[in-house]
Amino acid sequence: MTDNILEMRSITKTFPGVKALSDVSLSVRRGEVHAICGENGAGKSTLMKVLSGVYPFGSYDGEIHFDGQLSKFSNISDSEHAGIAIIHQELALVPFLSIAENLFLGNERKGRGGLIDWNRANGEASRLLARVGLSENPTTPIGQLGVGKQQLVEIAKALSKDVKLLILDEPTAALNDTDSAHLLGLLRQLQAEGMTSIMISHKLNEIEEIADTTTIIRDGRTIETFAMAGEAVSQDRIIRGMVGRDLDSRFPDRTSNPGEEVLRVEHWTVRHPQQDRLVVDDAGFSVRAGEVIGIAGLMGAGRTELAMSVFGRSYGRYQGGQIFKRGEPIQARSVQEAIKHGIAYATEDRKKYGLNLIDDIKRNISAAALDKLASGGFVNAQEEIRVAEDSKKSMNIKAPTVMSLTGKLSGGNQQKVVLSKWIYSDPDVLILDEPTRGIDVGAKFEIYTIINRLVAAGKAVIVISSELPELLGICDRIYTLAFGRITGEVQVSEATQEGLMSLMTRDRTPVRAGAHSASDATGTGTTSTTTTPDDTQEHSA
Structure with a gap:
C-alpha cells in the first residue's frame, strides 16, 4: 500500500454565491515533491488554506488525514503543531526585525526568567540559515535582503518548527533564474533528507524539473493526478488539463506593422534615491505606433528603475536625459505630466502599487x-x-x-x-512591467491578446519581463539592459535566448544612448558596440 502522508478526501468549500471547491481529493506520498497546477481562481490556494487551518474544520465538507490521523485543524497553530508549514507568495516577514527575530517570531527562544536568550536564538538561527544555504549574520534586518534570500529565510523559519510537510505557493514567482535554481536545489536537498513538499506553481518548466507527481485542479475540481516520470507527460499535457483545451501556440498570432515613432528616450541617467550610485546610466530607446518592444535584463539591471523614472520621475534622482514625443521634446517631471503626455505605467507589483x-x-x-x-x-x-x-x-x-x-x-x-x-x-505609450508575473498560462494568453489589440489600435507598448521566451513571443524588438545601461537592440526575428543572455551580462561595452536612431528609422534593430572613454567607467546598479 502506498505510504501517503496526506489524504484530502472530497473537500467542498463554499462561499456566499460561489462554490470554490467541489469534491476535491488529493493524496501526497511521503517524501515526494507534489505539484499542484491550475489557472488563477481554480481553487489551489483555497485548498491549501483548508489544509493549513486558515479555513477551520467545520467551514468545509470532507476529511483531512495527515500522518495517519484524522485531522480537524481549527487554526494555523493546529496545523503547524501537526507538522504542516505553508509559505505564501506574499512573504510574511517583518522588514525592520532581524533574521533571528523573524525566524522565531511567536516561537521565541527564552532563557531564565522568561527573557529572550539572544545567544541561543542567534546560534540556532545561524544553523538554520546554513541549512538553507545562507551565510548572512542572523542580526541582519530582513529588509536588507533580496527577495530570493527572504524566501530562503521563510523556509528556514518553517524548518525551525519541525515541519513534516512544506507547502510553497508560487515560490519562484518573484525570483530571478539564479535564485530560482537555488531554491529548487534546496527542495531536492530537503527531499533527500525525507521532507515532503507541495509546490503550487505556474512555471511549467520548474514543475517538469522538480515534481514527482502533479495534480491538476480546474474550476474547483480535481481533473487528474499523474506521475511526472511518465512518457506522455509534457507541458502541453499540463496546459490542456489546466485550461480544458489545447493552446496551439502560447502566443497569439500578430502581424507587425509599426508606424511612426511615438516615444524616444535619450541619454537618460538616474541616481539611486538614497545612495550615490547610478541605477540608469545614459540609457536610450524608442518605440513606434503599433509596435511592442521588450526590455530584458537580469535582476538589478535597472529595468524597473528605467521605466518608473521615465514615468514622471517616480523613482530615483533625475540626473539628465530627454524624452521626445513624436519628435518633439516633452517634460514629464511628475506622474501627472506623464499621464498628460499619454504615457502610462503598469507596475510589476500590482498589489502594492497598482x-x-x-x-x-x-x-x-x-x-x-x-x-x-x-x-x-x-x-x-x-x-x-x-x-x-x-x-x-x-x-x-x-x-x-x-x-x-x-x-x-x-x-x-x-x-x-x-x-x-x-x-x-x-495612453499613446503603455509600459507593462512584468505583466504576466504570477498568473497562469490561460490568463497569460488573454493578456497577450489584449496587448495585440492595443498595438492593432496604434498604441506603442513597452514590455519588461524576466521571461525571455515571453519577450521573444510577443515583441518586435528587444533592448537589453545591464548595470543600468542599454547593451543591445535586436530584432526578434534575429534574436535567441542565448544571444540575449550574452547582451544582458555585458558590462563594459554598452550601446551609446541615442545611437540607435538610424536603426529605429529603418527597423533593422542592429546591436552597436561603440564605446567612448566614458563607457569604460564601471557603475554598479
Missing part, C-alpha cells in the same frame, strides 16, 4: 482618469459604472459585479483591472 485592494473594481478602473468622469468637482457615478462594465466585458474580468472588491480577485483578473485602468486613460 491597485487599491480594499476598494471595488469600478473605483480601481477609473482611478487614473477621474477627470474624464468628473464635472464641477463631482464624479458621474452612473458613467463610472458603465465604463467599468464595459471594461469587465471587453477584458473578460471574472467577477460577480464591478462592485466586487479587487482584493478578492485572482491574480490574472487583478492584472486585467490594472490594464483596464490604464487603457481607460487612453
Whole structure:
C-alpha cells in the first residue's frame, strides 16, 4: 500500500454565491515533491488554506488525514503543531526585525526568567540559515535582503518548527533564474533528507524539473493526478488539463506593422534615491505606433528603475536625459505630466502599487482618469459604472459585479483591472512591467491578446519581463539592459535566448544612448558596440 502522508478526501468549500471547491481529493506520498497546477481562481490556494487551518474544520465538507490521523485543524497553530508549514507568495516577514527575530517570531527562544536568550536564538538561527544555504549574520534586518534570500529565510523559519510537510505557493514567482535554481536545489536537498513538499506553481518548466507527481485542479475540481516520470507527460499535457483545451501556440498570432515613432528616450541617467550610485546610466530607446518592444535584463539591471523614472520621475534622482514625443521634446517631471503626455505605467507589483485592494473594481478602473468622469468637482457615478462594465466585458474580468472588491480577485483578473485602468486613460505609450508575473498560462494568453489589440489600435507598448521566451513571443524588438545601461537592440526575428543572455551580462561595452536612431528609422534593430572613454567607467546598479 502506498505510504501517503496526506489524504484530502472530497473537500467542498463554499462561499456566499460561489462554490470554490467541489469534491476535491488529493493524496501526497511521503517524501515526494507534489505539484499542484491550475489557472488563477481554480481553487489551489483555497485548498491549501483548508489544509493549513486558515479555513477551520467545520467551514468545509470532507476529511483531512495527515500522518495517519484524522485531522480537524481549527487554526494555523493546529496545523503547524501537526507538522504542516505553508509559505505564501506574499512573504510574511517583518522588514525592520532581524533574521533571528523573524525566524522565531511567536516561537521565541527564552532563557531564565522568561527573557529572550539572544545567544541561543542567534546560534540556532545561524544553523538554520546554513541549512538553507545562507551565510548572512542572523542580526541582519530582513529588509536588507533580496527577495530570493527572504524566501530562503521563510523556509528556514518553517524548518525551525519541525515541519513534516512544506507547502510553497508560487515560490519562484518573484525570483530571478539564479535564485530560482537555488531554491529548487534546496527542495531536492530537503527531499533527500525525507521532507515532503507541495509546490503550487505556474512555471511549467520548474514543475517538469522538480515534481514527482502533479495534480491538476480546474474550476474547483480535481481533473487528474499523474506521475511526472511518465512518457506522455509534457507541458502541453499540463496546459490542456489546466485550461480544458489545447493552446496551439502560447502566443497569439500578430502581424507587425509599426508606424511612426511615438516615444524616444535619450541619454537618460538616474541616481539611486538614497545612495550615490547610478541605477540608469545614459540609457536610450524608442518605440513606434503599433509596435511592442521588450526590455530584458537580469535582476538589478535597472529595468524597473528605467521605466518608473521615465514615468514622471517616480523613482530615483533625475540626473539628465530627454524624452521626445513624436519628435518633439516633452517634460514629464511628475506622474501627472506623464499621464498628460499619454504615457502610462503598469507596475510589476500590482498589489502594492497598482491597485487599491480594499476598494471595488469600478473605483480601481477609473482611478487614473477621474477627470474624464468628473464635472464641477463631482464624479458621474452612473458613467463610472458603465465604463467599468464595459471594461469587465471587453477584458473578460471574472467577477460577480464591478462592485466586487479587487482584493478578492485572482491574480490574472487583478492584472486585467490594472490594464483596464490604464487603457481607460487612453495612453499613446503603455509600459507593462512584468505583466504576466504570477498568473497562469490561460490568463497569460488573454493578456497577450489584449496587448495585440492595443498595438492593432496604434498604441506603442513597452514590455519588461524576466521571461525571455515571453519577450521573444510577443515583441518586435528587444533592448537589453545591464548595470543600468542599454547593451543591445535586436530584432526578434534575429534574436535567441542565448544571444540575449550574452547582451544582458555585458558590462563594459554598452550601446551609446541615442545611437540607435538610424536603426529605429529603418527597423533593422542592429546591436552597436561603440564605446567612448566614458563607457569604460564601471557603475554598479
